[in-house]
Amino acid sequence: CMSLDEIGPTLLVLRQDIQQNVQRLQDLHARDSSKYATLTAIVIEEVEEGTSKKTNSCTRAIIWLARSINFSVHLLERLMKNPDSSLKKMVEEAYNSTLKPFHGWISSAAYRLQIVR
Secondary structure (H helix, E strand, O other): OOOHHHHHHHHHHHHHHHHHHHHHHHHHHHHOOOOOOOHHHHHHHHHHHOOOOOOOOHHHHHHHHHHHHHHHHHHHHHHHHOOOOOHHHHHHHHHHHHOHHHOOHHHHHHHHHHHHO
16 A cells, blocks of 8 residues: 555656646636635636637646646546556556646646656
């Protein structure tokens, strides 16, 4: 049975991505907490401004947070069902079925490097 200490280093890149996306949302909320009280309000504002598809938009941050949660759920389900399986294999399977379809070649390579560590 593996511990969280074994899983932690493998998911460093994911954790950093989550922190950056949460920070982006917190920064916007801090600028005007009543205007940006909900995620829906943030998305509507960015769509109306035409900025929702930009790389640093909060809309994209929300999408990537949802994808990260999906990855985490898939990984935890695999860990529960197969506690004696290879952690590397389970992370790779969860990544391939959740995040990889949305990553370009460079991002995929970065994640693969983290899995190997």
